[in-house]
Amino acid sequence: MDQRDVDVVVIGAGQAGLSAAHHLQRRGRSFVVLDAEDGPGGAWRHRWPSLLMATVNGIFDLPGLPQDPPDPAEPSRVAVPRYFAEYERLTGLAVRRPVTVTSVEAVDEDPAGRLLVRTTAGGWSARAVINATGTWNNPVLPTYPGRATFAGRQLHAREYGSAEEFAGQRVAVVGGGITAVQLLEEVSRVATTHWYTRREPVFRDGGFDPQVEGREIIARVTADVEAGRPTGSVVSYTGLFWTPYAVAARDRGALQRRPMFSEVRPEGVVEADGTLTPLDAVLWATGFKPSLGHLEPMGLRDPGGGMRMAGTQVAREPRVHLVGFGPSQSTVGANRAGRAAVVGVSRLLAAA
Numbered sequence: 001m002d003q004r005d006v007d008v009v010v011i012g013a014g015q016a017g018l019s020a021a022h023h024l025q026r027r028g029r030s031f032v033v034l035d036a037e038d039g040p041g042g043a044w045r046h047r048w049p050s051l052l053m054a055t056v057n058g059i060f061d062l063p064g065l066p067q068d069p070p071d072p073a074e075p076s077r078v079a080v081p082r083y084f085a086e087y088e089r090l091t092g093l094a095v096r097r098p099v100t101v102t103s104v105e106a107v108d109e110d111p112a113g114r115l116l117v118r119t120t121a122g123g124w125s126a127r128a129v130i131n132a133t134g135t136w137n138n139p140v141l142p143t144y145p146g147r148a149t150f151a152g153r154q155l156h157a158r159e160y161g162s163a164e165e166f167a168g169q170r171v172a173v174v175g176g177g178i179t180a181v182q183l184l185e186e187v188s189r190v191a192t193t194h195w196y197t198r199r200e201p202v203f204r205d206g207g208f209d210p211q212v213e214g215r216e217i218i219a220r221v222t223a224d225v226e227a228g229r230p231t232g233s234v235v236s237y238t239g240l241f242w243t244p245y246a247v248a249a250r251d252r253g254a255l256q257r258r259p260m261f262s263e264v265r266p267e268g269v270v271e272a273d274g275t276l277t278p279l280d281a282v283l284w285a286t287g288f289k290p291s292l293g294h295l296e297p298m299g300l301r302d303p304g305g306g307m308r309m310a311g312t313q314v315a316r317e318p319r320v321h322l323v324g325f326g327p328s329q330s331t332v333g334a335n336r337a338g339r340a341a342v343v344g345v346s347r348l349l350a351a352a
């Protein structure tokens, strides 16, 4: 018989959810982890096949289990889910899946009352929720005039399979982030590419010291979420780096950036200068936003639409923590956030 009354429901079993679960387990809390996937790995299960362990930015260890040295040639969509599966097995974390959380709401007006977590596999009742649902299921597709009229292929980066699908084609890659640069490098080997960004991309020369620049960046993202401002893309804080794939793309002439087109037509796009560029495909590498729709019934937003955070806790709702969100949108950040959320939730439960 399922235990449907728990102290904490963790929603999502990516890096952030598993970190939170690890710390809940260590503290002996009653909790359940619900995950929409068919198996372990979080969003890593879906990364495009050419995102190799050599081309990821670095995957931080889950708490308490160092990874084996990665094979640089192995796709991250294979290596990371295998590591997560091993983690779940060794720690005995029985993640419930596939279970999609459809809504979270307070059962009554009591601000310290229980929360009802509705799912595709029935309801759970909890005293707190740690939300770790990532961003993969909420891709951003910007609206441009005429976008729906395009006669060629349009896809978001999350649907990208391989460069070979575009062999011999004329392809627009839209977006100024790491993903756009990676995909430009690959697709430009077999196709004619055009790169469109809203702002001039900023490449940083020199290295990146996590102790110095890393801290500053985290401080800026934290300031944004604590003020209830939506956070920008990762590169809007960090800039782009001259990684080997960026250098290869530049050397092939694939990083000649154009300003955003003004309109999409059936046969291509209208450039900022009014000329028409014929295209076979538009690849939108335009990022992701947090997947938080199921939390809407909680009314977590301020009247202005922002959601102010206090650490991992939603400022106006001590029963809800968001991990893998804002400054913790990285594997290392997700780890730390999981621990911080459990500290916060434990304080709440102890006070009740």
Ligand SMILES: Cc1cc2nc3c(=O)[nH]c(=O)nc-3n(C[C@H](O)[C@H](O)[C@H](O)COP(=O)(O)OP(=O)(O)OC[C@H]3O[C@@H](n4cnc5c(N)ncnc54)[C@H](O)[C@@H]3O)c2cc1C
Residues within 6 Å of the ligand: 011, 012, 013, 014, 015, 016, 017, 034, 035, 036, 037, 041, 042, 043, 044, 047, 055, 056, 057, 058, 059, 060, 099, 100, 101, 102, 132, 133, 134, 135, 136, 137, 179, 288, 291, 294, 323, 324, 325, 328, 329, 330, 331, 332, 334
């Ligand atoms: C292309 C790409 C490459 C990246 N590369 C790196 C990198 O190299 N290094 C790095 O540190 N970070 C990287 N990141 C960021 C990184 O993915 C994240 O910070 C981290 O892995 C996300 O972990 P997470 O637990 O927050 O989310 P996810 O891994 O997305 O896990 C969220 C889980 O929640 C589940 N879920 C979602 N909604 C629901 C729901 N309603 N009910 C139940 N379950 C739900 C999902 O199915 C998923 O299993 C990358 C991101 C992208 C998009």
